Each structure stands twice: as C-alpha cells, then as structure tokens.
Amino acid sequence: MDKIIVNDIEMTIHKKRIKHVYIRIKPPMGEVHISAPQCMSLRQIKQFAESKILWILTHRERCVKTSQKAQRMYCSGECIPFQGKTLKLEVIDSQKKRIEVSQGEIKMYIHENSTVEQKKKLLDDWYRKMMMLEVPALVEKWQRIIGVRASGVSIKNMKTRWGSCNVKTGKVWLNLRLMQKAPQAMEYVVVHELVHLLEKSHNYVFKGYMDQFLPRWRIVRKDLNTE
Numbered sequence: 729m730d731k732i733i734v735n736d737i738e739m740t741i742h743k744k745r746i747k748h749v750y751i752r753i754k755p756p757m758g759e760v761h762i763s764a765p766q767c768m769s770l771r772q773i774k775q776f777a778e779s780k781i782l783w784i785l786t787h788r789e790r791c792v793k794t795s796q797k798a799q800r801m802y803c804s805g806e807c808i809p810f811q812g813k814t815l816k817l818e819v820i821d822s823q824k825k826r827i828e829v830s831q832g833e834i835k836m837y838i839h840e841n842s843t844v845e846q847k848k849k850l851l852d853d854w855y856r857k858m859m860m861l862e863v864p865a866l867v868e869k870w871q872r873i874i875g876v877r878a879s880g881v882s883i884k885n886m887k888t889r890w891g892s893c894n895v896k897t898g899k900v901w902l903n904l905r906l907m908q909k910a911p912q913a914m915e916y917v918v919v920h921e922l923v924h925l926l927e928k929s930h931n932y933v934f935k936g937y938m939d940q941f942l943p944r945w946r947i948v949r950k951d952l953n954t955e
C-alpha cells in the first residue's frame with residue numbers, strides 16, 4: 729500500500745478495480761484512506777487529495793470530535809466543551825463535589841472512586857447552573873424585541889433537538905447541550921422558539937421573522953448542526 733502526505737496528513741492509497749477515486753475518513757483517529765483506480769498515478773492521486781483538502785480537514789475534525797464524544801470518560805486531560813470553547817479537564821479527589829473554571833481549565837472536585845455517570849451528572853448539573861445564569865436575561869431581551877411572552881422556559885437534556893415550543897401552552901424548552909455551543913447558537917435557538925409563538929410552522933412567514941430579528945440565523949444554524 730502506498731502512502732502520500734498532503735498538508736502534513738498521511739493518506740493511505742488503495743488501488744482497486746474501480747472507475748472513480750474516493751476518500752474515506754476512518755474513526756477514531758480520522759485516518760485518511762483513498763481508493764483509486766489502478767491506472768491513476770500517485771501524482772494524480774496527490775493532486776486529487778490536494779483539491780479536496782478542505783473537505784478532508786473538515787471531516788477529519790468532525791470524525792475525531794465524534795469519537796471523543798462517544799468515549800468521554802471524564803479523566804484529567806480530556807477536552808470539555810463550554811460556550812463554543814474547549815476546556816481542559818482536571819479531576820481532583822475531594823469529598824465535596826464542585827466545578828471550578830479558570831484560564832481555559834475546568835477543575836472537577838469529586839471523590840476519586842466516582843463512576844463516569846456520577847462525573848457526568850456533576851458536569852451536567854454545572855452546565856445547567858451556568859445556563860440558568862444566561863437564559864432569563866436572553867429570553868427577556870428577545871421577548872421584548874419580538875413582542876411575545878412564553879409561559880415558561882425550561883432546560884432539559886434532549887437527544888435530537890436544540891429546542892422546542894408548545895405553541896398552545898406557550899412553553900419553551902432549551903437543550904442543556906446548548907451550553908457547550910457558542911453563545912450565538914443559544915441565542916438563535918431562543919429566537920427560533922419564541923418566533924414560533926408568532927408562527928407555528930417553518931414557512932416563509934416564519935423565515936421572514938427570522939430574517940428580520942436575526943439576519944445571520946442561517947449561518948448560525950448551519951454551524952450548530954455541523955459541529
């Protein structure tokens with residue numbers, strides 16, 4: 729098997745009886761594998777890889793991130809996402825549980841025999857506390873701008889959506905994981921759910937309101953859903 733290097737990334741070449749060249753990124757480390765037709769020269773493959781370098785970089789990063797997320801064990805040295813940044817985790821043995829953040833580091837004080845679930849719960853409780861410091865003012869600001877009032881705003885862990893709104897009761901839910909994302913992502917979701925109090929479905933009226941209140945909403949949404 730041949731190898732090429734593009735942008736400091738080693739890529740493994742597999743010559744096969746195929747017509748087209750294609751690239752595969754393998755988890756968990758984001759290894760790059762290129763399958764190419766027998767007749768294609770290494771120089772041609774390299775040129776192809778160079779032309780696709782942006783795609784490769786994006787997918788490699790996503791692949792590594794996804795694998796890390798799946799394997800989060802809450803050990804010292806791991807990266808913890810917070811407001812669009814990553815904090816380096818330090819786990820410190822302590823009888824009293826708490827979380828402290830300073831200068832790009834997150835310190836988790838917890839008993840050394842704690843399980844992964846107990847550590848996750850401590851972190852989620854902390855995310856929730858941090859989110860509760862942000863949400864009321866954000867909701868208040870946007871309710872004023874949009875001219876609606878939610879009957880209540882709650883935070884919960886949701887698997888598949890960033891937020892939801894019950895237009896009948898006026899109740900809004902925000903995903904706890906928004907605290908991991910950049911602040912503009914949370915703002916976008918708040919605006920989105922509040923606009924539902926004006927328009928139930930995602931039709932042109934809804935989009936018109938979004939354009940009016942948050943002109944950059946499409947970009948923020950795209951970032952939120954590709955991260």
Ligand SMILES: [Zn+2]
Nearest residue numbers: 920921924930
């Ligand atoms: Zn919606």
